[in-house]
Amino acid sequence: MHENEISERIIGCAIEVHRALGPGLLESAYEECLAAEMDAQGLHYDRQKPVPIVYRNIKLDCGYRVDFVVEGKVVVDLKALDLVPPVMYAQILTYVRLLDKRLGLLINFHVGQLSKGVKRVVNKL
DSSP states (O other): OOHHHHHHHHHHHHHHHHHHHOSOSOHHHHHHHHHHHHHHTTOOEEEEEEOOEEETTEEEOOOOEEEEEETTTEEEEEEOOSSOOHHHHHHHHHHHHHTTOSEEEEEEOSSSSGGGGEEEEESOO
């Protein structure tokens, strides 16, 4: 599957979760529900995937994790915030680059309409 197709399916799953729950819950609740929805849709993912940082050939254990890597290709970071600070967009792009992927999604569930809470981040796609 191509990254664009995977992202469409992830967004569809997120929309289903948002329709059922609406805004206002903790990020962890949305993460659990999105995992269940992706399971139901047959999407494979790694959850709470470590993000390795290598600096001058030294692998650093900084404890960074991304919420999902779906089908080994798309990085997904979830939020449940009134306002997503610009640094969060930079962070997802950095995760995409460090994991050597081409596409990332930042999904903020704390919005009235989920389509307004989805940001695609592209790295050489």
